[in-house]
């Protein structure tokens with residue numbers, strides 16, 4: 001994978017970005033002035049990050065794997081150490097499917113009823129490949145989402161969910177918090 005140089009990343013026009021950011025030259029960004037990236041963020045081939053008025057904030061040590069997309073008018077926040085695997089779609093906007101209105105972006109707002117709600121992906125969350133996260137959802141700290149899941153509702157911290165729609169499958173260990181402490185300590189010694 002070819003990563004952009006620091007100079008090329010600057011040219012994209014992000015609101016801000018941290019140190020050690022790796023962005024594939026095949027990733028696309030829309031509304032970059034409303035996108036902030038923390039330190040040690042990696043964004044792989046064919047990702048699309050499209051920020052509306054609410055903006056998109058990505059924390060530190062976040063991986064967004066190939067073919068994933070973060071799209072919508074409301075805020076999308078991705079916490080530190082989050083891991084978004086490939087082909088994940090995170091939406092903070094979605095059309096009205098009831099038939100009450102017309103849908104799609106070529107139609108003016110007066111004829112539509114788009115659902116815009118913020119999405120939060122907490123610290124240490126992991127989202128399995130091919131999953132879809134709908135507007136208004138909060139994945140609380142370290143929740144884990146199985147592959148090919150449809151997440152419509154909030155997910156509890158340190159809980160594993162999977163399926164369509166996603167249902168609770170079990171608990172996730174808190175040992176990762178100890179690993180985080182050790183990792184931070186090891187970085188402070190560098």
Ligand SMILES: CC(C)(COP(=O)(O)OP(=O)(O)OC[C@H]1O[C@@H](n2cnc3c(N)ncnc32)[C@H](O)[C@@H]1OP(=O)(O)O)[C@@H](O)C(=O)NCCC(=O)NCCS
Nearest residue numbers: 085086127128129145146147148149160161162163164169
């Ligand atoms: C969710 C997951 C972590 C569960 O793994 P596990 O604890 O080993 O679970 P098991 O394989 O024992 O499955 C337990 C049950 O959940 C079901 N299940 C597992 N994963 C599922 C999924 N993604 N969606 C729906 N059901 C799922 C199994 O069919 C099984 O059902 P049963 O008890 O009726 O037979 C794993 O299946 C998964 O989806 N991992 C994501 C991997 C991924 O996307 N990696 C990308 C790179 S990071």
